[in-house]
Every structure is written in C-alpha cells, then in structure tokens.
Amino acid sequence: SQPLAGGQAAELQSKVVPSKQILHSNNMEMEPETMETKSVTDYFSKLHMGSLVYSCTSKRKNK
C-alpha cells in the first residue's frame, strides 16, 4: 500500500521545496591585494642614471 494521504504528501514535498534549503552562493567578491613595489629602474635612475640621462639629454640638445 502507498501511504500518500494529502497532508503527508504536502509535508514530504515541502522537504524538497528549494525555499527551505537552497545552495546559496557565498561567493564574496574581494578587492585585490596591494603589493609593495621596488624597482631597479628607480634606484638606478636615482643613483646611476641621473647624471647619464642628464648628459645624454644635454648632448641631444646640443646637437
């Protein structure tokens, strides 16, 4: 025998009705990390290139 009385069927159905339990997306969208940067260029241009660049540009200006 199949015990499918109306009330029981409704109750069983509610168990699988999605509003009772859904797979909710918990996917938060985070902002990117910020990394600190060092550069060979910065250092080089400050300490070595400074005079070089100057002499190059002044040479170019002279031409």
Place this chain on the structure above:
Amino acid sequence: RMEASCLELALEGERLCKAGDCRAGVSFFEAAVQVGTEDLRTLSAIYSQLGNAYFYLHEYAKALEYHHHDLTLARTIGDLLGEAKASGNLGNTLKVLGNFEEAIVCCQRHLDISRELNDKVGEARALYNLGNVYHSKGKNVANAGTHDPGELPDDVKNALQKAAKYYEENLSIVTELGDRAAQGRAFGNLGNTHYLLGNFRSAVLAHEQRLLIAKEFGDRSAERRAYSNLGNAYIFLGEFETAAEYYRRTLQLARQLKDRAVEAQACYSLGNTYTLLQDYEKAIDYHLKHLVIAQELHDKIGEGRACWSLGNAYTALGNHDQAIHFAERHLEISREVGDRSGELTARLNLSDLQMVLGLSYSTNNSMMAESHAVENTLNGGRPRGRRYSMENMELMKLTPEKVPNWN
C-alpha cells in the same frame, strides 16, 4: 661588464612584468640573480619583484622565499623603507598561505616602520593589508563551520571587527590623501566584512560607495564586483527583487567582460534569487544557463549543484519527471566527485520524489541506513571537493522566513 649584465636582465624582467608577462619576467629576474651583483639594493629590488611575480602567478611558496630574502637583505643594509615594503609583501604572502599570526606580525612591522618614517601612504597600505589579514583569518575560521553570515563564534567576530577597524583607519587616511582608488578597495572589503558580521545595511552602504568609485574610474570589473556584493547583501536583507536587479547587472557586465565563470556564478545567484521569489520558471531558466556553462568549463561540482537546484525547482513546479532526471544526475555527479553530502542530499531527494510519485521505496531500507551513516560523518567538517569549485560556493541553509530577523 657582469654588473651591467645583471642590471640589463633585471630591467628586462621589470619591463616584462609591467607588460603583464610575469612568467617571462621571472626568467629574466632569475637569470639576473644567477649573474649576481655586488649592489645589494639592486639585488633587493630583484628579490622583491621576483616575490611579487610569483605571488601574481599564485606560486606562494616561491613568493615567500623571495620576499624573505628581500627582508633579510633590507635589514642587513639598514634600508628601513625597504624593510617595511618587504615586511608588507611577506605579510600578504603569509596571509594567502593561511599563516595569519605571522602575517599579522609582518604587516604590523610594515605599519610601525611607516609611522616611524612618517610615511602616510605606507601607513595606509599597511592598514589595508592588516584589514585583509584579519578578514581572511575570520573567514577561514568561519568556514570551518557552516555559519550563515551574522551567526558567528566570538573569535571569528573579533577578527572581523578588527578587520573593519583597520579598513576604517585606512579609509580616513586615504580620504585625507584624496586617493580614490584606495578608497574604493577599502570600501569593497569593508562591505564584505560587514556582510560577514551580519551588518547587511552597513555592507550595502559600503558597496554603494565602492560602486560609485568604480564608475568614476570606469573600472568595470570593480563595478561588477560591487553589483554582486550588493546582490548578496540584499538577499540577507530579504529584499529579493533588489538582489535580482543587482545580479542581473552582474550578469550583464560578466557577459560584456566575457568572463564565463563569473557569468555562471551570476546565473546561479539569479536562479537562487528567483527560487526565493518563488518564480520557478525563471529560476529554471537561469539554472539551465548555469548548467550549460558549468559543462562547458568542465566544472563537475558546479554541474552537480545546477542539477540539484534544477531538481528542486522542477519539484516545486510539480514536474516530477524532470525533477527525477536532475536528482539522478545530481546523485551520479556527487558520486563521481566524491561529494558525500551531495550524495546524501540526492538520495533523500530521490526517495522523496519516488514516494510522491507513489513508487515503492520500502525495499530501499539499506540505502536509507547508508544515508544516515553518511550524514553522521558529515557533522565534523566540510565535505571534500566543494572548495575546488570555480564558484567557491557553500552549502548553507537559507530559510526565507528567517531572513527579516537577521537585520
């Protein structure tokens, strides 16, 4: 001659990384290290950039190694600003690796030195990093259980409240400095922290600010992130129509940006939202779209989830044939990926459906007993496999009747 060569290689590495080709950049930096230099500041810059390149390539063990070299070197030559930067980078890397306590020490060092040097920009960046570490720490502990946002143990709450405090301190400095991009980042992560704390109204306010700044910059990825986060917050405020509107905008931008994984995520969110709105036809429409992309991307876990959602939606519509089809598919996929929780759910769904349809299930006692055994093993932790999904979605209870009480 060798000196110049090391420098030339490093310069090429820098150029390649700036152009977005970190993999090639790494080769040049590593060649530069091989050649070597007597100039320790140059070497420090190379180590730092190697660390960052590996960080962006998600090779965090390597990133850790190089940022650690950089820190040692900076200390050796007494370069305080260099030490601060290396500490910050090391902190970020340790955070990703889940070593939160050491990450906090490093980020705190970055903060202390920046304050000592009266470097406001550095101070703000260190505060943002600290906020991120505490946010990750809180989220990590929270994920060990299956908590809904707003229902948190004390240690999680403490970590998240610290994160919020650091983001707010960061915000006051970057506002003073007029750095809108930094404000945007802080608002986004502050919003997510409020969301986890269950302060959904505050989350909305923060994400609205994030949205405003994203639009100012024409940053469509950030705009899409803000829409998605706003959608999530409105779900928990019980304002499903508003949530649906934000998810629709997320979907629109995901399509414009041609990001299929994000498009799938948006479809899934929309499917769930229409389920909450009890508009099952629309829910099915979006879950089918999600299913197609999950299959296309060979994302089995996503596919299983789509089948589960579709089974439920068809059940709600009384379309039991389709419901059984998707429940069976869900069971198949759960077995395939070793998702024990999914397998249990699928079995229960199928037996319920069989009963609704008046099919015999009384001979399946052994199956039910097995299901209960599975359930018992699940109480401890998260099922394996879930965390590897492209969508990083959690199984959680969401009872609409409960939502208004969460405000």
